[in-house]
Structures are given as structure tokens and as C-alpha cells.
Amino acid sequence: DAGVTQSPTHLIKTRGQQVTLRCSPKSGHDTVSWYQQALGQGPQFIFQYYEEEERQRGNFPDRFSGHQFPNYSSELNVNALLLGDSALYLCASSPRYSSYEQYFGPGTRLTVT
Amino acid sequence: GNSVTQMEGPVTLSEEAFLTINCTYTATGYPSLFWYVQYPGEGLQLLLKATKADDKGSNKGFEATYRKETTSFHLEKGSVQVSDSAVYFCALTISSGSARQLTFGSGTQLTVLP
Numbered sequence: 001d002a003g004v005t006q007s008p009t010h011l012i013k014t015r016g017q018q019v020t021l022r023c024s025p026k027s028g029h030d031t032v033s034w035y036q037q038a039l040g041q042g043p044q045f046i047f048q049y050y051e052e053e054e055r056q057r058g059n060f061p062d063r064f065s066g067h068q069f070p071n072y073s074s075e076l077n078v079n080a081l082l083l084g085d086s087a088l089y090l091c092a093s094s095p096r097y098s099s100y101e102q103y104f105g106p107g108t109r110l111t112v113t
Numbered sequence: 114g115n116s117v118t119q120m121e122g123p124v125t126l127s128e129e130a131f132l133t134i135n136c137t138y139t140a141t142g143y144p145s146l147f148w149y150v151q152y153p154g155e156g157l158q159l160l161l162k163a164t165k166a167d168d169k170g171s172n173k174g175f176e177a178t179y180r181k182e183t184t185s186f187h188l189e190k191g192s193v194q195v196s197d198s199a200v201y202f203c204a205l206t207i208s209s210g211s212a213r214q215l216t217f218g219s220g221t222q223l224t225v226l227p
Contacts (some may be wrong), residue, residue: 004156029169033214042117042202042217044159056214090156092215102215104149 002027004093004105012111013081021076021108025093032074033102034066037088049074050096078110086112117203118219126225129163134188134224136177136203144205146170146179146186147215151200160188161202189192193225 010036013019016044026034031050035043045058049068072093078085090110092102120135133194138144149157163172167183175190186203203218 037217040220042204042219043215045214045216048214058214092157101162103161104158106154106156 004091004103005092005107006108008088008108010109010111012113015081015083017081017113018079019079019081019110021089021091021110022073023076023091023093023105024073025091026103029093029095029103030072031094031096032068032072033092033094034074034076034083035090035092036060037090037107039087042076043090046076081112083112086110115144115205115207115216117205117216117218118162119201119203119221122220123222123224126223128224128225128227130198131190132188132190132193132223132227134201134203136186136188136218138184138186138203138205140184140205140207144207146177147206148175148177148186148188149202149204149217151220153199157202168185177223183210193223195225195227198223198225 003026006021007022033048034046038042046060047054048056052068066075088107091105092106094102114141118137147162148160152158159181161172163170163179167177177186177188200220200222202220204215206213206215
């Protein structure tokens with residue numbers, strides 16, 4: 001049983017560009033959450049998707065957007081990249097009616113130059 | 114709002130030493146509490162959890178007790194191993210019927226020397 005998978009592993013972009021990160025949830029999970037983890041910091045919640053809609057959102061600008069597909073996989077899009085967007089982006093999945101256990105993927109390391 | 118405060122790191126211990134990592138929280142509702150661990154180059158793994166006051170979460174020799182009166186959830190282990198070297202994050206979520214966002218502390222880097 002595959003866990004949460006993310007692609008790509010690493011990515012280098014230039015300031016002003018756009019990026020798309022991808023996540024496949026653990027089998028049986030229908031809810032996907034995205035987190036941003038800056039170097040030396042704890043993860044910060046970006047948003048959460050289930051039933052193909054954004055259900056919760058953290059304190060992130062509209063440059064951050066997402067999508068969830070019918071197979072529960074998800075994308076995170078970031079437009080007009082800033083140097084400060086450089087971080088590890090983590091995807092977590094869970095069954096909708098579980099408050100407790102979120103399973104994290106290995107993350108995508110984004111570097112903006 | 115909700116927040117989690119962890120003791121400042123890094124923490125360096127010798128093998129078989131006793132470990133305590135302090136964690137306190139502020140929450141607007143009734144939180145569930147977690148400790149996650151992040152090994153180098155990997156994502157976060159749930160280490161243990163507690164969902165109500167006085168609950169003790171435990172796993173792999175680690176323990177933490179949900180103390181509502183002191184709003185704390187300190188992580189302890191009686192005898193650390195080199196393989197415990199990692200970053201430890203305390204986190205909370207407000208319990209409800211649906212999955213909710215996690216609020217994390219800033220993490221504590223633990224290094225265990227042989």
C-alpha cells in the first residue's frame with residue numbers, strides 16, 4: 001500500500017514564474033491538506049480539499065491555489081513566485097471523518113532564485 | 114487563535130540519557146495534541162497523540178501527557194538512542210467530526226551522540 005506521494009522531489013524556479021506541485025493521497029483517503037515548511041520552522045497550513053473543493057484555508061495569499069481531482073489527488077499552484085516562497089511543501093492526507101491522523105508525504109523542495 | 118510553543122533547540126544528548134522536550138499550547142477550543150517526528154530528508158511521521166485531558170500518548174518508548182491545567186504536552190523518553198536523532202514537532206488540532214488543520218510548533222532538533 002503506497003503512502004502519500006509527491007512530485008517533483010525538488011524544483012528550482014525564477015522569481016515571477018509559476019509552479020505546480022502534485023500529491024497523491026494514501027489509499028482510502030479522500031482529504032488532502034497542503035503545508036508550507038520554511039527552513040528551520042514548523043509547517044504552516046495552506047489549505048485543505050475534499051469533494052474537489054477547498055474547505056479550509058490558512059493565512060496565505062491568493063497566489064496560492066489548488067485543485068483536487070475525482071481520484072482525490074491534488075495540485076498546489078503558486079503564481080508570481082517570490083523569493084520567500086522557497087520552502088518544503090508538504091502534502092498530508094486523511095480520511096474525512098478522522099480528526100486525528102494525517103499522513104504526510106516526503107515533500108517537494110522549492111527553491112526560488 | 115491557536116498556537117504551539119516548543120522549547121528552543123537544538124538539544125544534544127548522549128545515548129541512554131533522559132529526554133524532555135517542552136510544549137505548551139494556546140487554543141480557542143478543545144484541542145487534540147500530537148507529536149510528529151521528521152527524520153532528515155523525509156516528511157513528518159506521527160509519533161503519538163492524545164485527544165482529551167489526562168490522556169497519555171505513547172509510542173516507541175516516547176510518552177506525553179495531555180495536561181489541560183498547564184496547557185502542556187511535554188515529550189519524554191527514558192533512554193534515547195542514536196536513531197532518535199531527528200526534529201520533533203508538537204502540534205494541535207481542534208477536534209471535530211471532520212479532519213482539521215494542524216497547528217505546529219517551530220520544532221526541536223534532537224541529536225543523540227553514541
